Amino acid sequence: MDSFLTDPLFILLIGIIIVVGGIIGLRLHAFLALLIAAFVVALMTPASAVEIFALSKGSSAGAALQMSNWHVGKRIATAFGQTCGKIGILIAMAAIIGKCMLESGAAEKIIRSLIKRTGVKNAPVSFLGGSFFLGIPVFFDTVFYLMIPLAKAMANKLGKNYLLLVLAVTAGAAMANSLVPPTPGPLFLISEMDIPIGMMMLGGTLVGLFTISTGYMYALWANRKWPVPLRDSPDAPLKDIKALSLREDSHLPSLWLSTLPVLIPLVFITVKALMDTFMDTGDSNNLMITLINFFGEKNTALICGALSALMLLVRQKKDDTKAMLKAVQMALMSGGVIILITAAGGAFGGMLQQTGISARIGELTQGYQMAIIPLAFFIAVVVRTAQGSATVAMITASGILAGMSATMDLGYHQLYVGLAIACGSKIFPWMNDSGFWIVCKMSNLTEKEVLKTFSPMLTIMGVTGLIVILIAAQIWPLV
Secondary structure (H helix, E strand, O other): OHHHHOOHHHHHHHHHHHHHHHHHHOOOOHHHHHHHHHHHHHHHOOHHHHHHHHHHOOOOHHHHHHHHOOOHHHHHHHHHHHHHHHHHHHHHHHHHHHHHHHHHOHHHHHHHHHHHHHOHHHHHHHHHHHHHHHOOOOOHHHHHHHHHHHHHHHHHHHOOOHHHHHHHHHHHHHHHHHHOOOOHHHHHHHHHHOOOHHHHHHHHHHHHHHHHHHHHHHHHHHHHHOOOOOOOOOOOOHHHHHHHHOOOHHHOOOHHHHHHHHHHHHHHHHHHHHHHHHOOOOOOOOHHHHHHHHHOOHHHHHHHHHHHHHHHHHHHOOOOOOHHHHHHHHHHHHHHHHHHHHHHHHHHHHHHHHOOHHHHHHHHOOOOHHHHHHHHHHHHHHHHHHHOOHHHHHHHHHHHHOOHHHHOOOOOOOHHHHHHHHHHOOOOOOOOOHHHHHHHHHHOOOHHHHHHHHHHHHHHHHHHHHHHHHHHHHHOOOO
């Protein structure tokens, strides 16, 4: 009986029940539910399992024994702090970039420029690509808040295709939000699973292109089958939408300035990742290599992006001396909550790792290494469907599967496991998902319309991603 109660799979089950039951049944904030689950998991984990975990991480025998005797509070706080150290600055800077791009008009300029280049008839494709691009540094709900007025204005101009525009926006933003750092879910995932950020950015973008393509095909079909008219609403009267479509471009920043807050961190991080992958720099004293190493570090790159976003905001709002202060304050308020939730998820995932769950799953899947990818996908699907949050689903699944490469020979890079988790976190959003209600209320679609269009589209994209990942892991294992 005791061995059953200390089995990592049983402890995992209890942890998931507490997270899902706490969020759905007791209406607890995700931060509290994750923290409570971390405490329960830590209490249930025997000291011997903690000692084995510490040894597997390279600790000495004495240090491992000492860690096994730590108070559960200290173990949780340590894991909490380690997660904050990994992603705290990144999330805060991403939040500042997103807010400043909205306030300065940079985001709107990017979308309009895309439309000018593709033409009005190809506007849905512009919205798809634009929302994916903006979804890299900006949270899903923020991208949707930005894009929906433009979607309404474009539908007003076209006189049709409103549902197609809404689905294009949600498809791009939703996939970038889970696949491409520096959004919180992917950031946590790569830190837990030891995946280089540059590799995740490139892999997530490539998989994202496949998924949004299939999502767009479904959106075209759904728009023909269930056309939705542009509806008047108190928060977005049709007369105001008309005025929005006539706003002068002269009030917006130039395109090259608008893209800098996103391009700076993306270019810095990508160049460093490419250099690390394809060049043997050793102890080189080359100035260029030194600069790339300095600015390509993820925290530094995001800080540079945030500084450029702040300078753009100050430039655009010269008459408002408090614009920068207000933008930073609002960004940090929203980013702070995300950091707390993510760090609590780190504590929960850390306690799950100490149970020996990775080794246990490794035993169960011995000889079936390729089964890890659909397993990772399935875990994320279960958690996402049960409690609604894609980020929490990614946190939970990556916490369970972290360290897999240390306990078994996968035969392919852990990147594919991470991408599978990201795609699984997209499956069938419904009423327990805040994104569902954002899409529903901001677009003036009914619950039934959202359930038969938005939810199936994300499911199709997630499954497409899984298929692409399974094929890629066979052809390009990257090990």
